Amino acid sequence: MIIGETPPPSGAFGVDAIAMTMRFGDFLALDNVELKVRPGSFHALLGENGAGKSTLVKCIMGYYHATEGDIIVGGREQAIANPKDAHALGLGMVYQHFTLVPAMTVAENLVLARDDVPAVVNWPKEMKELEAFLGRMPFKVPLGAKVSDISAGERQKCEILKQLYLKRRFLILDEPTSVLTPAEADEVLGMLREMVVRGELTILMITHKFREVMAFADDVTILRRGKLAGAGKVSELTPDEMARTMIGAEELTVQPPRTGKPGQARLELQKLRALDDAGAVAVHDISLTFRAGEIVGIAGVSGNGQRQLVEVLAGQREAESGEIRIAGDPYRASREEMRRHKMSLLPEEPLKNACVGGMSVADNIAFRDFDREPFARGGWWLNPRAFRDEARTKIARYKIKTRTPDTPISALSGGNVQRAVLARELGDEVEVLIAANPCFGLDFAAVAQIHAEIMAARNRGAAVLLVSEDLDELLELSDRLVVMFHGEFVYEARTSEADLTVVGRHMAGH
Amino acid sequence: MADGSIGLWTVPLAVLGGAIRVSTPFLFVSLGECITERSGRINLGLEGTLVMGAMSAYGISYLSGSPWLGVLAAGITGALLGALHAGICSLPRVNDVAVGIALMLFGTGLAFYLGKPLIEPTAPRLPAIDFGWWSDIPQVRAALRINVLFLIGVVLAPILYWAFRTTRWGLLIRTAGESADAARAMGHSVLLIRLRATMVGGFLAGIGGSFLSLFYPGSWNEGLSSGQGITAVALVIFARWDPLLCLWASLAFGGAAALGPALQSVGVTSGYHLFNAAPYILTLAIMIITCSPKRTLTGAPAELSITR
Numbered sequence: 001m002i003i004g005e006t007p008p009p010s011g012a013f014g015v016d017a018i019a020m021t022m023r024f025g026d027f028l029a030l031d032n033v034e035l036k037v038r039p040g041s042f043h044a045l046l047g048e049n050g051a052g053k054s055t056l057v058k059c060i061m062g063y064y065h066a067t068e069g070d071i072i073v074g075g076r077e078q079a080i081a082n083p084k085d086a087h088a089l090g091l092g093m094v095y096q097h098f099t100l101v102p103a104m105t106v107a108e109n110l111v112l113a114r115d116d117v118p119a120v121v122n123w124p125k126e127m128k129e130l131e132a133f134l135g136r137m138p139f140k141v142p143l144g145a146k147v148s149d150i151s152a153g154e155r156q157k158c159e160i161l162k163q164l165y166l167k168r169r170f171l172i173l174d175e176p177t178s179v180l181t182p183a184e185a186d187e188v189l190g191m192l193r194e195m196v197v198r199g200e201l202t203i204l205m206i207t208h209k210f211r212e213v214m215a216f217a218d219d220v221t222i223l224r225r226g227k228l229a230g231a232g233k234v235s236e237l238t239p240d241e242m243a244r245t246m247i248g249a250e251e252l253t254v255q256p257p258r259t260g261k262p263g264q265a266r267l268e269l270q271k272l273r274a275l276d277d278a279g280a281v282a283v284h285d286i287s288l289t290f291r292a293g294e295i296v297g298i299a300g301v302s303g304n305g306q307r308q309l310v311e312v313l314a315g316q317r318e319a320e321s322g323e324i325r326i327a328g329d330p331y332r333a334s335r336e337e338m339r340r341h342k343m344s345l346l347p348e349e350p351l352k353n354a355c356v357g358g359m360s361v362a363d364n365i366a367f368r369d370f371d372r373e374p375f376a377r378g379g380w381w382l383n384p385r386a387f388r389d390e391a392r393t394k395i396a397r398y399k400i401k402t403r404t405p406d407t408p409i410s411a412l413s414g415g416n417v418q419r420a421v422l423a424r425e426l427g428d429e430v431e432v433l434i435a436a437n438p439c440f441g442l443d444f445a446a447v448a449q450i451h452a453e454i455m456a457a458r459n460r461g462a463a464v465l466l467v468s469e470d471l472d473e474l475l476e477l478s479d480r481l482v483v484m485f486h487g488e489f490v491y492e493a494r495t496s497e498a499d500l501t502v503v504g505r506h507m508a509g510h
Numbered sequence: 511m512a513d514g515s516i517g518l519w520t521v522p523l524a525v526l527g528g529a530i531r532v533s534t535p536f537l538f539v540s541l542g543e544c545i546t547e548r549s550g551r552i553n554l555g556l557e558g559t560l561v562m563g564a565m566s567a568y569g570i571s572y573l574s575g576s577p578w579l580g581v582l583a584a585g586i587t588g589a590l591l592g593a594l595h596a597g598i599c600s601l602p603r604v605n606d607v608a609v610g611i612a613l614m615l616f617g618t619g620l621a622f623y624l625g626k627p628l629i630e631p632t633a634p635r636l637p638a639i640d641f642g643w644w645s646d647i648p649q650v651r652a653a654l655r656i657n658v659l660f661l662i663g664v665v666l667a668p669i670l671y672w673a674f675r676t677t678r679w680g681l682l683i684r685t686a687g688e689s690a691d692a693a694r695a696m697g698h699s700v701l702l703i704r705l706r707a708t709m710v711g712g713f714l715a716g717i718g719g720s721f722l723s724l725f726y727p728g729s730w731n732e733g734l735s736s737g738q739g740i741t742a743v744a745l746v747i748f749a750r751w752d753p754l755l756c757l758w759a760s761l762a763f764g765g766a767a768a769l770g771p772a773l774q775s776v777g778v779t780s781g782y783h784l785f786n787a788a789p790y791i792l793t794l795a796i797m798i799i800t801c802s803p804k805r806t807l808t809g810a811p812a813e814l815s816i817t818r
Binding site: 082083084087095097099100101102103104108111112113115117118119120121123278 | 676677678679681682684685688689691692695696697808809811812
């Protein structure tokens with residue numbers, strides 16, 4: 001490539017990041033990393049949480065300014081001072097968190113994203129132009145619908161369409177399929193792949209799904225702890241090799257084998273109904289029985305009532321009607337009932353839903369029993385030493401990385417917050433376990449440990465309700481698989497007999 | 511009716527006239543606050559802005575002899591107070607509610623201090639248009655003498671409604687209020703958008719204040735505002751951040767506030783103070799009926815500190 005060449009006015013171009021180093025204070029987030037994305041290629045960027053993937057692409061997009069290193073766009077070195085500079089060069093990014101405005105329509109969001117929004121928008125004319133644009137695009141979205149009313153899959157399509165509408169020719173996608181069903185993911189990535197093959201687009205995709213890397217990517221770059229760990233053509237690599245490059249020499253917790261048969265009914269839901277924050281029915285009269293020594297996986301695209309179901313079971317939301325029974329007794333999510341029935345919870349976003357961020361690790365670990373012997377005398381006089389002793393034992397047993405037991409829990413990394421919750425919720429006997437996306441955003445080591453603990457709880461005879469957006473996790477752990485769509489259970493099968501295409505179809509509501 | 515006595519019809523007529531009169535400051539403050547809140551910030555200091563607007567309008571009107579210059583001065587004063595609020599709020603870790611309360615006290619205090627010499631003199635007042643010329647009945651004519659600011663406010667509400675949907679500024683304000691992340695990802699400065707929205711909001715609230723001193727009651731004293739500024743902030747919530755609903759809500763509040771004096775004029779004097787409390791009872795009743803602990807407010811800008 002000749003230095004000094006400008007990016008071509010249309011069609012795909014490549015981006016190289018050379019010798020990138022990024023320092024945040026004492027912390028070295030990127031250490032001399034190199035990334036070469038060929039023009040007209042589909043490039044995957046792999047790495048664990050905290051490996052520096054996001055930092056690297058944010059440096060390319062101008063959100064961060066690399067301490068050292070150069071960005072070469074279409075063969076020419078560019079100083080990208082802010083995202084606007086990157087946009088002007090034709091670079092666009094689809095974020096993991098949606099950047100659409102939920103209260104606005106799809107059309108408003110698209111027009112708003114332009115650099116040249118007219119002072120007064122001529123809506124009839126804009127709508128005509130938008131429809132013409134959509135006609136040329138591989139996937140469709142409802143222009144007049146509010147973003148808050150469309151599914152997560154459609155939102156992700158909107159985000160990608162927005163970038164194409166803005167005529168971006170180098171797209172960075174940050175885990176674009178985490179909210180999609182496998183079929184939707186294949187559809188979206190397949191269509192983007194076609195645009196890449198036609199030479200209209202270059203794609204750099206951050207992901208941790210090897211299946212998608214194998215199926216859609218040409219090249220791969222793997223980061224580990226801020227360093228370049230490997231790179232090459234996907235066709236010359238296997239998923240195992242990539243995984244090993246990602247994790248390095250770290251040892252993972254071994255998951256115990258599945259033992260024992262499911263026993264008697266433990267947790268029963270009868271015509272349970274719950275509303276969402278807007279007052280619409282989110283959980284629609286569902287009934288299901290969970291047995292002891294069984295993991296029931298609830299599959300589904302997020303936003304289909306799973307969150308509200310878990311919140312009702314956790315006591316964070318009142319059920320509108322219906323009944324919950326544990327071991328035959330009615331259950332209304334009081335602390336007393338949770339203790340009596342040995343019910344444990346691993347809610348999603350543990351720092352928000354299962355911890356008090358400003359309180360210490362020791363306090364957070366003691367929440368279940370803080371007002372009982374030996375933590376409290378007479379139910380009110382607390383014994384700080386007992387808190388700290390208990391915390392030390394559990395910190396060692398669950399490998400929680402914290403400076404001291406008195407460190408505020410919000411100072412811990414996501415994986416260690418979840419380990420602390422795990423220590424509290426699974427440290428004693430468990431009869432019912434509710435887990436919601438327990439591994440979301442965590443690294444391999446934490447995921448392996450959490451999976452092992454959940455399986456061990458099942459083997460000890462707990463009834464486990466596992467809600468997850470990750471189908472692979474559900475297929476690995478559950479005995480029985482249920483699909484939730486629009487607040488209802490629409491499909492149920494033994495996991496060993498479940499057909500992935502049928503599951504995917506039900507997740508999409510067909 | 512030939513004798514000019516209209517009996518009990520006096521009450522609804524007086525309520526109508528009162529609604530128009532009393533609602534004007536509510537209308538301007540709530541439209542201004544609507545703009546500010548749609549951008550994702552709440553300005554509780556509008557009570558102070560209202561009183562400062564009333565004082566400066568009266569002062570400038572008295573000194574220049576033109577009430578319209580007074581209105582402009584009130585708007586500019588309001589915009590400056592808005593800029594002060596937005597400026598303080600753009601500092602890290604500053605809570606907009608606390609700043610608003612501080613500015614409410616600051617605004618009223620400053621107005622009383624600077625307005626001391628204005629209590630005695632009489633300033634030229636704003637004109638009204640006589641829509642009741644066709645009638646012989648004095649009560650009808652009184653009710654239909656409509657002030658020009660009210661008419662401007664009535665036109666402004668649908669314009670704002672339209673502007674939120676179809677203008678670039680409307681879309682940007684909504685984006686900043688609904689998702690600051692989205693606005694930043696598009697390369698807009700959220701702080702700048704909010705600064706401008708708060709200044710425009712202050713401008714309108716200042717004009718609302720000028721109505722108090724230049725039309726009704728039409729003089730400057732320290733008891734001029736009975737909390738209209740702070741009530742109007744609540745009114746925006748009740749109107750679900752919709753400028754058209756702000757207009758109707760202002761009229762309803764104005765009507766409720768006019769109920770006491772209207773009943774007094776036909777001789778119902780018992781419970782006068784109770785009827786004067788009608789707007790506040792109305793507020794409570796509406797809030798209880800429309801709010802639920804199980805639901806979030808519909809239409810609330812997602813970035814607002816009170817709904818987040």
